Amino acid sequence: MQTWIKGLASAAVGALIAASAGSAQAADPIDIVALYNLSGGGQASLDVPSLNGVKLKAKMINEAGGLLGGRMLNVTAFDTKDDTREAATAAKRAVAMKGVSAAIGFSDTTYVLAAAPLFQTAGIPFVTSGATSPDLPVMVGDEMFLVPFGDDVQAEAMAEYAYNKLAIHKIAIWTDRGMDYTTGLTKYFTKRFEKLGGEVVLSDVFMTSDQDFSALVSRLKSTDGVEGVYAASGPDTAGIIIKQIREAGLDLPIMGGDGLDTDLVVSVPGKAMATNVYFTTHAYVGLDTGPANEFRKAYTKEYGHEPENAFAALGFDAMGVVANAIEKAGSSDPAAVTKALAATKDYEGVTGALTYPEGSHVPSKPVAIMHVDKGNVAFEETVTPKD
Amino acid sequence: MSGRDTFLPKFAALALIGAGLVFWARSVLDPYALSIVMFVGINIILAVSLNISNGFTGLFSLGHPAFMTIGGYMTAILVMPAARKGLMLPDLPAFLAMQEWSFLPALVAGGLLSALVAVIVGFPVLRLRGHYLAVATLGLIFIVQSLAVNLDGVTRGALGLSGLPSLTTTWWVYGFVLLTLFVCWRLKHSSLGRTMLAIRENELAAACLGVKVARTRVFAFALGAFFAGIAGGLWVHVVTLISPDSFSFGLAFQLVVMVVVGGTGSITGASLVAAVLTLATEFLKPVEESLNLYGASQIAIAVGVILILIYRPAGLFGTAEPQPLNLIKRLGSRHTSPANSPE
């Protein structure tokens, strides 16, 4: 027993030494840290694909000869175990590593808020691949960057599409109260939809861990005049919600944000019932022949299955944006990287061209509106946000 | 066991040595290592205070995370500048919205609120026994979590309160560790503490001897909750954020493990295991990362817990407080202490 503990402890110390020696060895590799919830809870289904995307992009860059004339990207991943305390300590650990050029991470605002302020203090840029609260840079500071568009942009785009194109004027909204992402979507959607003249006739809430929506479905069914449902849901409940609404015999349009950008939306309800669904997501560039298609192929080759949801592509682009900034800065110094990141213009990512408008760290990116019809997910139109 | 007359000088001497260590740590360690030191301290506060109910009195409670959440939110709201409160928390009652307290009174207020909730919940719930109580207190975690998510005008919902000032320092933590240890040690060796142990060993007999069982149980529960609330306040001002998920059921498990593995009722045991477990989790992380097996450390710890429950069911120390010199001897022997088996 005791020797067993000793063995583990010495292994741990050995690994620590190896890790610190690795970063101190030479100026050669460029150190990037990635903070994600990889075990211990519900975030893993978003964060594991994100990290896969980050690692894939880093690998591709390294195979193509690295950055700044042959320097390799060295991504160290920290598992923060669905725990804000772990997020904060991982950030402290990363900052203590010295020589970190940039940090990438998280799909949820709360975890970003636990980690990013520490990078802010240390002057290291933090690029979130999946958290979408447009207030993040205000709350954290000038080292904070978003790769996805803000929730306001996609929720407002859907509100306009629903009101103008789908001619829905009375809507029911379902919100997952367990996530900041979904509560944010509902907030911005409602505001814009009501401003356009629409009416929210039913506003129901659920929790991320819920699986039985029968009570909500029955209420939806009995509410008069509902013309559509906006489901502010994450990927894990997206498929079940559609399945249960359709099984109750309701065929009204179901709308949502990029949480619905997962294969589960089609596979769980089945092709026949996955219909009349609309969601906003990232404007993938070249789904058939271009970068998005190549990304899909590379991801499938690397991990043995297709990207699970939109977060994989976002992780891929987060690493890409950072690498692009390092190359532009001509240096791996975090201050220079931050400066170059802020000046990012028309970076051609898989999830659309990314530009940080003057003085903003929330990218101006086009929003794609997708239409699911009998199991086929088709691109409907692109909305470019007005600055 | 140490006599009461020699306790104060001994405690003072140990406290001074500890203060020296803290001083030394602050001068050599980086912020990451220091935050680990702080979490070791906070976990000691939590494990030792959980021991008051679970160890001394034999009430198997899982409710600490609920009280930490209450204490954490209370402290954070009291300390937060009034201007930010107006912006972030529109539904806050006016008498709270105006306040801008300094750290110490805010921590104490958080602790007191937790204790108050514990008293209110305690009178009915503590009538339950064994794992029924465990599950009822587990329910308490979910109820408090639900309230924190849904009362978003007061708690900012799922997003949580972020950007809290990092007020907690190693000195604050150390001060409260000392306070917790002092209170618990005095309590255990006082007549009240013996009353608690009597309730644990045989409730009926204790009641026959005139012990006010219900009142003593609620007191034990509330005192534990008070320290949990303070620990919550300290914790959120290290992490600089509190969200409804900050203190969840997984944490309850870790804390109970510290108490049970350390020996239900042993202050030394709970403190040592709290420290070792916190450090071990941290040291296992690089191993986990290098092997690319995320989650392996939780598995390793869970397996360790099962092995200890099988081979040393009374925990490493039982109810005893080993003297430093006997410690090594005791650890070597397989003998379990006679004062064990709480119902």
Added chain:
Amino acid sequence: MTFPYLLDQLVNGLILGSMYALVAIGFSMIYGIVRLINFAHGDILTIGAFAGLAAFASADLPFPVVILIVLVAGAVVGMVIERTTFRPMRGSPQVTGFIASLAVSIILENLAIMILSAQPRTFHIPAYLNTLVHLGSVSVRVIDLTIVVLAIVLMIALVTFVRFTRIGIAMRATAENYDVARLMGININRMIMLAFAIGSALAATAGLMWGAKYGQISPLMGALPGLKAFVAAVIGGVGSISGAVLGGYILGLAEVLFVGLLPPALSGYRNAFVFGALIIVLLVLPNGLLGRNQETRA
């Protein structure tokens, strides 16, 4: 509030209640024999669901065969856990087993995430199970009816087994008193292992049904149903098989009606309501509705 709406919600509650009942029966079975609140019960539900998925995916087996495979998988896992974890600590205080079951749950969940990844997976069932059946103004699917019928059939079968068969009587004797049972020549190790096997097999079946009903399974899916089934078992009276079923139905109905009849803004308090109800039931009816007064609970 119209009548059809209420009827709709009652049917929803009934179906959800059967799911809870299925999980709760196994829970009560184990508790009745060894007085162990098995926290890992929910994770066996997960294992059952994935075993079912594997059986469907690897070969296009008929549904009854899949149920059989899942039953066996659950029983085997239950026996392994009993043999490796709970038997060595038999005779320890109640809470020891409880903590150990928490540890088992953490091991199973982390292993599941490591091996299967945290991604939810689609769970497809034969089309005939998804067919709609119209019963008056409400329509339900065949799978929903299967779940309701299965819960009731299993309850009757188990009650008969425990009450009238030789092994069942031996199990009850073990539950009453280990030592006396041993003196009567009963192999109590075998009886306890059997209780775990049956209880876990039922949990695994519940997992299969869960996946079949909702169409999606994930490594952490069992955690919350496991907890709620515990609540159901307590309401019915832990240790009583018919009590577990009754408790399951009451909880399912109460939960759905809580969400369905109160303003939507309160839906978020669903889980708080379930656990609040648990605490109140424990205080008012310490032995549950059908439980016997076996020990001090309150």
